[in-house]
Amino acid sequence: MEALFGIVGKDFVIVASDTSSIRSIVVMKSDEDRSRNLNKHNVLLYTGEPGDSVQFVEYIQRNAELYSIRNDVGLSTLGCASFTRRALADALRSRNSYQTNLLIGGYDPKDGPRLYWIDYLSSSLSVPFACQGYAGYFCYSTMDRYYHKDMSKEEAMALVKKCIAELKTRFVANLPNWQVKIIDQNGIEQILVSAADV
Amino acid sequence: MSIMAYNGASIVAMKGKGCVAIAADRRFGSQQLTISTDFQKVFAINDRLMYGMAGLGTDVQTLSERFRMKTNLYKLREERDIEPKTFAHLVSSTLYEKRFGPYFIEPIVAGLDKNGEPFICSADLIGCLNFAKDFCVAGTASQNLYGMCETVWREDLEPEELFEATSQALLNAVDRDCLSGWGAVVHIITADRIITRTLKGRMD
Numbered sequence: 001m002e003a004l005f006g007i008v009g010k011d012f013v014i015v016a017s018d019t020s021s022i023r024s025i026v027v028m029k030s031d032e033d034r035s036r037n038l039n040k041h042n043v044l045l046y047t048g049e050p051g052d053s054v055q056f057v058e059y060i061q062r063n064a065e066l067y068s069i070r071n072d073v074g075l076s077t078l079g080c081a082s083f084t085r086r087a088l089a090d091a092l093r094s095r096n097s098y099q100t101n102l103l104i105g106g107y108d109p110k111d112g113p114r115l116y117w118i119d120y121l122s123s124s125l126s127v128p129f130a131c132q133g134y135a136g137y138f139c140y141s142t143m144d145r146y147y148h149k150d151m152s153k154e155e156a157m158a159l160v161k162k163c164i165a166e167l168k169t170r171f172v173a174n175l176p177n178w179q180v181k182i183i184d185q186n187g188i189e190q191i192l193v194s195a196a197d198v
Numbered sequence: 199m200s201i202m203a204y205n206g207a208s209i210v211a212m213k214g215k216g217c218v219a220i221a222a223d224r225r226f227g228s229q230q231l232t233i234s235t236d237f238q239k240v241f242a243i244n245d246r247l248m249y250g251m252a253g254l255g256t257d258v259q260t261l262s263e264r265f266r267m268k269t270n271l272y273k274l275r276e277e278r279d280i281e282p283k284t285f286a287h288l289v290s291s292t293l294y295e296k297r298f299g300p301y302f303i304e305p306i307v308a309g310l311d312k313n314g315e316p317f318i319c320s321a322d323l324i325g326c327l328n329f330a331k332d333f334c335v336a337g338t339a340s341q342n343l344y345g346m347c348e349t350v351w352r353e354d355l356e357p358e359e360l361f362e363a364t365s366q367a368l369l370n371a372v373d374r375d376c377l378s379g380w381g382a383v384v385h386i387i388t389a390d391r392i393i394t395r396t397l398k399g400r401m402d
Binding site for chain 2: 085089092093117119121122123124125127130136137140
């Protein structure tokens with residue numbers, strides 16, 4: 001029931017995840033953080049099997065940190081995505097595979113803003129906008145309609161809010177709170193958005 | 199649904215006169231939901247040899263990385279480019295290694311050998327090679343492609359005619375398949391260079 005989405009703007013990436021942790025008919029937690037900052041310019045969002053996701057994502061986060069320590073510079077977004085894809089692909093046909101779907105959003109000084117969609121089978125796609133989970137069935141159409149290249153922060157934020165509104169209207173699960181992160185050349189900015197405000 | 203049809207893909211290769219064509223659609227989906235419309239399925243090894251893979255997206259990516267590694271090592275050791283027939287056998291062994299836990303892909307190899315002779319070849323997911331003399335097809339629209347290729351292919355097509363034949367075969371085949379389409383990329387490999395064209399077909 002978890003939803004993630006991401007949108008690439010002119011010189012930033014905006015990523016959003018809902019903050020409800022739901023198991024069957026029970027809402028266990030409403031302030032779950034479904035993201036991890038890999039370094040100053042890259043964020044990894046995850047959904048899927050609870051234990052698998054956290055184990056895998058923290059492994060990636062720690063390796064990204066190790067890279068920064070060894071090389072004195074952060075991994076690029078493509079580097080994060082490649083490393084993650086390779087780790088997930090190697091695990092896929094081993095004893096322990098990870099049922100985790102991911103979005104990696106980041107800003108690279110050389111390549112600009114990038115968003116990578118990675119599914120649990122470890123297919124990695126660089127995309128202008130993406131959703132993970134059931135959200136895709138509702139929000140892809142909204143994004144297809146309103147997305148254009150080089151969106152400003154205001155336009156992208158408005159589009160994120162349109163998507164949240166779409167889920168509020170049409171999705172069976174109640175997702176009242178959202179954590180939105182904007183990644184640009186200055187770093188990562190976090191905003192909390194309530195579905196009541198969209 | 200079959201694991202080979204989970205992401206959706208269609209690839210076709212045809213022999214021409216001193217040239218070969220290899221083309222693929224661009225869709226990547228999660229069953230019925232389309233995620234991306236620019237997913238790469240055809241990869242170049244050098245300017246005379248290309249290969250495409252239809253099937254599960256993750257295996258397409260994993261194998262493209264593995265083949266890049268194997269052919270780079272081949273070039274370093276042999277100090278020459280790999281021949282298409284040799285590469286086809288390399289693909290076959292790589293796939294058969296995983297006989298009891300296979301990669302879910304169907305590869306097609308297309309290239310010109312050192313004498314400029316056109317070469318195309320396809321394989322199944324466990325590496326059984328098929329050295330075709332006319333065309334090779336793979337993917338979710340393979341049956342449609344068989345029909346289209348049989349209709350449009352003739353012997354000794356010049357590069358431009360081959361481009362037209364390959365494009366028409368692919369575009370019309372994927373129009374009858376919900377899991378492939380969303381545009382196409384066609385590569386024509388001739389003696390001097392590779393001509394790559396992106397086609398906009400029915401975007402649905």
